[in-house]
Amino acid sequence: MEVSIAGPSMPHALPDLADALLTAAKAAGADQADAIAIDGKSLSVDVLNGHLEHAERSESVEVGLRVLIGQKQACVSSSLIDRATLKEMAERAVAMAAEAPDDPFVGLADAAQLATDPLPELDLYDESDPPEATVLEERARAAEAAALAVDGVSKTQSASAGYGRSEIFLAASNGFARGYKRSDCGLSCVAIAGDSTEMERDYFGESRIYHSDLPSPEEVGRTAGARAASRFGARKPKTGAFPVVFDERIASSLVGHLVVASNGSMVARGSSWLMDALGEQVLPKGMSLEENPHRARVSGSRPFDAEGLPTRRRMIVEDGVLQGWTLDLANARRLDMASTANASRNVSSPPSPSVSNLMLTQGERSRDELLADMGTGLLVTSMIGSTINPNTGDYSRGASGFWVENGEVQYPVNECTIAGNLRDMLKTLVPANDARTHLSRVVPSLLVEGLTLAGD
Numbered sequence: 001m002e003v004s005i006a007g008p009s010m011p012h013a014l015p016d017l018a019d020a021l022l023t024a025a026k027a028a029g030a031d032q033a034d035a036i037a038i039d040g041k042s043l044s045v046d047v048l049n050g051h052l053e054h055a056e057r058s059e060s061v062e063v064g065l066r067v068l069i070g071q072k073q074a075c076v077s078s079s080l081i082d083r084a085t086l087k088e089m090a091e092r093a094v095a096m097a098a099e100a101p102d103d104p105f106v107g108l109a110d111a112a113q114l115a116t117d118p119l120p121e122l123d124l125y126d127e128s129d130p131p132e133a134t135v136l137e138e139r140a141r142a143a144e145a146a147a148l149a150v151d152g153v154s155k156t157q158s159a160s161a162g163y164g165r166s167e168i169f170l171a172a173s174n175g176f177a178r179g180y181k182r183s184d185c186g187l188s189c190v191a192i193a194g195d196s197t198e199m200e201r202d203y204f205g206e207s208r209i210y211h212s213d214l215p216s217p218e219e220v221g222r223t224a225g226a227r228a229a230s231r232f233g234a235r236k237p238k239t240g241a242f243p244v245v246f247d248e249r250i251a252s253s254l255v256g257h258l259v260v261a262s263n264g265s266m267v268a269r270g271s272s273w274l275m276d277a278l279g280e281q282v283l284p285k286g287m288s289l290e291e292n293p294h295r296a297r298v299s300g301s302r303p304f305d306a307e308g309l310p311t312r313r314r315m316i317v318e319d320g321v322l323q324g325w326t327l328d329l330a331n332a333r334r335l336d337m338a339s340t341a342n343a344s345r346n347v348s349s350p351p352s353p354s355v356s357n358l359m360l361t362q363g364e365r366s367r368d369e370l371l372a373d374m375g376t377g378l379l380v381t382s383m384i385g386s387t388i389n390p391n392t393g394d395y396s397r398g399a400s401g402f403w404v405e406n407g408e409v410q411y412p413v414n415e416c417t418i419a420g421n422l423r424d425m426l427k428t429l430v431p432a433n434d435a436r437t438h439l440s441r442v443v444p445s446l447l448v449e450g451l452t453l454a455g456d
Contacts, residue, residue: 012061014039014169014179017081021065022173024090030067030097032108034172036306036347037063044162045133047140053158055133064347067093068107072100077348105333106350108174108307113339115178115310119303123296124182125165126210131185136161139187139217146221147191152229157190157201159221163211176308184299185211189221191228200234200412202227202382209297213438227381230402234412236455237403243377244418244451245370247401248434250383252443255289255360257388257395257422258282262316262324264331264353266390273393273423274322282322283426286361289317293356300357300440307351309341316358328353359442363431367445370432372407374447379404380418393422416455425451 014037025033039061046054064077067090074096076089131139144159162185169179188205204223208214246254260266261274274282283289293302293311304310307329315323325335328343328351343351363370371379384398400414425448432445 012039012081014061014167015171015177017061017063017086018169018171018177020086021063021090022171024087025065025067025093026173028067028087028090028094030069030090030094030173032068032173033066034108034170034176034307035063035065036345037061037169038166038347040164040166042162042164043130043133043136044160045136045140047137047144047159048156050141050144052137055137057133062347063089064345064349065089065093066350067097069094069097071102071104071106072097073103073106073350074100075348075350103330105330107329107333108172109176109309109329109339111174114174114176114308115304117310119178119180120294121296122180122294122301122303124180124209124301126183126185128211130163130165131211136163142217143187143189143221143224146218147189147225147228148221150191150222150225150229152193152232153191153225154195154199155192156224157192159189160205161187161217170304170306170308172308174308178304178308180303182299183209185209185214187214187217187220189224191221191224193228193232198232200228200231200414202231207299208438209299213297231400231412231414234400234414237378237413237416237453239453239455241450242453243374243447243449244453245367245374245377245379245404246446246448247379247381248367248432248436248443248445250380251446252358252441253383254426254429254446254448255358255441255443257393258289258426259316259326259355259358261390261393261422262322262326264325264327264335264337267325268331268334271390273389273391277322277423278324280322281320281427282423283317283320284429285320287317287320287429287431288315288361290315290359291355291357292359295357298357298438298440300355302356305341305351306343306345307339309339309343311341311356314340316355326353326355357440357442360435360444361431362433362435362444365432367432367434370430370445370447371404371409373430374404375407376405378402378413378416378418378453379409388422395420395422395425413455416453418451418453420448420451
């Protein structure tokens with residue numbers, strides 16, 4: 001089949017680009033192939049001390065091609081989309097695949113597995129006109145000014161505003177050819193309290209699909225400033241075994257460790273501390289972790305996965321019991337299971353499993369009520385670094401936050417380490433009711449018993 005091209009460059013229509021890549025791959029000798037094309041636009045603005053610090057605009061079209069020859073595969077990508085480049089991509093990918101080792105588990109989806117129903121209405125794209133750079137600069141200035149107006153705030157590190165829009169199209173030689181669009185916008189501020197060697201920093205930011213859903217710049221700046229000011233005068237906490245409350249803004253990190261350990265690629269490699277826990281209790285009874293890729297107006301949503309399979313809701317953990325692994329096609333074949341339609345990819349890599357939107361069961365009590373129940377311990381609001389043993393689940397992270405006694409916050413703390421074992425920690429979780437439901441990961445504040453704190 002001859003690909004008709006007017007001029008030296010391909011047209012930017014993503015279906016045409018993907019089709020041209022598949023045609024070139026077949027002509028170069030590929031048995032099977034899939035192609036992804038992404039058209040992205042973004043604009044970001046940073047403000048410091050009331051002045052424009054940095055502005056960046058990006059517009060690009062990127063393409064990626066995966067070819068298969070028997071059970072061998074290779075991937076190539078490019079941001080050039082002229083006729084010669086696409087032909088060279090296909091020839092290079094085929095040459096690379098011919099030298100690759102056999103992998104008995106690679107391969108495209110069967111036609112019967114592909115998403116063929118109408119795509120779900122996910123409302124992932126804001127059709128309104130994108131904001132100009134001057135408008136973004138005004139928002140960043142307003143956020144910074146609001147942070148500086150908070151008592152105790154001495155300066156800001158940055159105030160940023162931005163937006164992005166992208167169109168994604170995936171096509172494969174098995175007949176799949178579909179795409180969708182998404183947008184995002186964001187506003188953030190980092191504030192600093194104190195000066196010289198006595199400084200504390202904190203932040204606040206939001207990212208949404210629709211600009212109209214963003215909080216005001218004043219709210220963003222005030223929140224960042226108040227957080228930084230509340231941390232001034234931090235000191236090390238006591239050393240010993242204490243309960244810990246993970247604040248809502250970082251509690252999803254705990255759930256993230258469970259998600260990583262239940263990823264099919266980790267399990268297939270034999271490097272997961274959960275690999276023998278399928279069907280066993282991993283969270284407290286009554287607590288569930290659900291994935292829902294079809295939540296409207298939420299950034300993690302997706303109508304189909306990177307292998308063309310229809311996405312769906314599923315329970316990762318139900319009533320505390322681990323239900324299954326997160327799988328793409330290759331890892332599902334390795335484990336003699338079915339894909340959970342969780343493949344993701346970029347233009348330069350083959351598919352691999354990843355989750356979309358997550359929701360952990362919320363409790364009935366507020367965070368303050370959790371602190372009252374905790375009595376004496378640590379409220380963690382930020383974390384630094386991470387040492388996680390993937391085979392045992394041993395956990396150690398730098399943390400800062402607030403020391404709590406008799407259920408009341410006493411003073412800010414920093415330069416401490418919290419340690420435990422994830423298997424034990426996750427089974428003791430007590431959730432609050434404060435999760436923000438617009439986030440992709442809806443996880444409330446979490447009380448964890450019996451962690452080891454290293455401070456003074």
